[in-house]
Amino acid sequence: MSLKIENLTANIGDREILKGLSLEIPKGQVHAIMGKNGSGKSTLAKILAGHPDYEVKGGTATMDGLDLFAMEEPDERSRAGLFVAFQYPMEIPGVTIANFIRAALQARLPEGEELDAVEYYEHLYRQMDALKIDRKFTSRAVNEGFSGGEKKRCEVLQMAMLNPVYAVLDETDSGLDIDALKIVSDGVNAMRSTERGFLVITHYQRLLDYIVPDVVHVMVDGRIVLSGDKTLAHKLEAEGYDWVEKQQPALA
């Protein structure tokens, strides 16, 4: 049981961004992808989510054997158990967080079945309390006027509510101060389980001190070029990415 990506190539317009990426995240593990800006990390997250601007040219992605790319609409992938926390979450004017998450949960119920409103709010408030999000946020429009940290906490809140099988966190640490980073990391760690896999995409090693990964991958120019344990993250932090690129003459 895993989230498995094999030889994935993908474009935005005519530009090839992913150039044969392979990666397998077994259920129960946390994997991290590190890489420089422009290496294609965020593209991977958006492609898995099904962003319409990107075109998959080749390769496969499966979730516990389920063909992700056979599900054309992003909402199908989400309901099948995939969650992507975005680097830049969208603002949705006039749609409150409570109504937004409620609609997302309602969409997971069979036709004709109604979400129990009381249970829903209890659940929502519990998760908000855990993430130290003021309960007043339920009536605020999704991400509108939120600080960077509030947006990221709101992404983690959505993840906690939607209870995915695989979660991809794209630069969830960017824009967070140290307190917010701890809160967000606690939220993620609380969800670690043998029944769930995580892919944590980050630019900095700092996040991985809080969300300790089982495996660290290094991405260069649209491919995974090196994988190792958590000490790889420390080495990258100390020595930068140049030595990785030098080891990969074919990519120069």
Next chain:
Amino acid sequence: MTTLTEHPTPASSAWPAWFQTAQSDALAEYDRLPPPVRKDEAWRFANLQALDLSAFVEAPPVASEGRLINASIGLNETAAKLILGNNALLHRESTALPEGVIFETLESAATHHADLFRRFFMAQPVELGSHKFAALHKARLAGGAFLYVPANTSVALPIEIFQWAEGRHTSVFPHTLIVCGENSRVTVVDYFKSADHLPAFACGVNDLHLERGAKLTYIAVQDWSRETTAVHLNSTIVGRDATSTALIANFGGGYVRGESLSRLVGEGARSEMYSINPVEGTREIDQRTLQDHVAPHATSDLLYLNALDDKSRTIFAGLIKVQPGAKGTDAYQKVKNLILSDDADPNSMPGLEILNDEVRCSHGATNGPVSAEELFYMAARGIPKDKARRLVVNGFFNSLLERLEDDALRAHLESLLAARLAIT
């Protein structure tokens, strides 16, 4: 059956003799005035075929009185309620009206409060094109609602008015006249509803008068059936330091023509003119507005939101007029069209006429589709596209409802909107 151009059935009139005479004159005026033509600027882009009234007749008394009363459900807590069906009073209740407040039928007010009635009833000249319909309204007016709030009186809970139309080719002439005395406060919700899905004609007028320092919130929930042709003429006169907040929600109607005039006659007056218009199918909402700044240092803020789906049409023509003496005017006018279909047809004509140079005015119109990025974000959380679109439309309108101060009122309107958009 009496057609609209014949004299009304005399037995049906509860009006004083002098007003019945005025009604005869109005009917003659209606006959005399030419029908609107598109080359008239006030009717530019309008679909005039919808205004063929030959099939409509004088409304008979309602047949389903009990059902309509039971279906007149609004806020949980109100100060008073008036329910009219086919121009006649069906029900009246008053639970929390302060002393001195007059809330009764218009025809009763014409007799018992003739001075107020004569002073304020249709006192403003028609400015936005519907001279003929104003004459018809006056000629055929049979019943309506009258509210007078005396000086220094606050009505804590909202007052509700329900005006029903029932029957094939029925015609209704709803009228709401509100006079707010100095430093008074009141909120009124006016519902326009159909008992059935039969062709009908509605020609309504509301007159709002705010004396010095008064504060009025007026909400019109227009929920006529899709088979209804409706013309609604609104005028608001705002006195010194008074604040009017008027919101028109056009949830229903097949063809709707709305004219809203706000005249700021006292220094420091403030008028907020809001409208939310979800339109789909082949429905058409044609709205013309005038923000008339007569007094100095007054503020007007107009925001009209249209969401157009299918082959629907909207027309917005707005004018901010700053009279020579209105220095220090602060006027804002904006129409936003959210376009949900390639076949939708929004027409926007914002305008300014400024005769004083110490003013701050801005106006504009925007057209935009639902953002693909917003839809993607919602889809990434599992929300199907159709539902996501409705949530975005709901959010688009909610961002205006957020401006209402009264929490219970706002929540009520949000739930009406959500039901209208089939969100829940």
